[in-house]
Amino acid sequence: MELTVWRTFVTVCRLGSLSAAAAELSHTQSAVSRQIAGLERQIGVPLVERHARGVRPTAAGEVFRRHALATLNEADRAVRAARDVRDGAFSRPLAVGAAPSLAAGIAPEAIRGLLQQAGPIRWSLVPGLSAQLHQRVIAGDLDIAVVTDAPPGLAHDPRVQRRFLGLDEMVVVLPPGHPQAGEHLVHIRTLADQIWVEDNDGSAALLRQHAARAGVSVRIDLTAADLLGKLALVATGHAIALIPGVLTCALRTDVTAVGLVDPPTRGIYTIAPRRDPHPSAETLHRQLATLVTDRP
16 A cells, blocks of 8 residues: 555545645545545445535544554654655654653653753654553554553563652542532542543542542443543533543643542553663653652
8 A cells, every 4th residue: 555545545534525635735636536446445445435515534434544644654754764864863763652641741841851951852752541552662662651550550561661750649620610629628428429420441440449448439420532521521510520630730721620538549650661772761751750759
């Protein structure tokens, strides 16, 4: 499969129109249609469907689009790296992974500190669940990842160096006007009859374990696709939620974070391959450790 065709497909999905994609890529509309049709024949499933205002990816097309976009981005980086070698300006890119809550604040801040200390470095940041990031470190896709030991925990793997950064206390987020919104600390028993929303099994397990220790159970009646969806359901008054304390500095303004008595915690770690470490990974680890330790 040619990357040119993949790029055409990704552009069609982004613009939602064959004609708009043709104009942006300087192709004819018929050429774009032929490329998409040929790609569908190669893969063996329909990738786009027509609707009143243009085209959109099918379910299979959306899955393929995500992988295709990642491949195209990596291919672009490969071309840039090869040209840097030609021009005598090569430096090994730093690929960083981070759990979603850490990618929303601490990881970018640590990368900024790294760049201030070490100077310009080409880098990328990949969010993902801790288990996924672990596999990508082993595969060599990531030079370092910031992960947590929230359930189901972290695997012990001799190929990976794991270093503890600190503990993160979970907090509860409440919608505007909630009776406990102005309090400094609340007990889980006070919130046991509320409707809760969760976006992943690890956070849900922490919530249930915390409630069980207090002798109550909680109603996780809603599920969100990710942290943004979780906070949106809280902001609109549909539920309350447990979130990592590291997120409080990056919360939207229409929700309130409140601490819990004897809160559930999770450990924050860096993981990196033991072989062929990136020259900047140690500096980034130190930046992360400082941020986690100094966080209020």
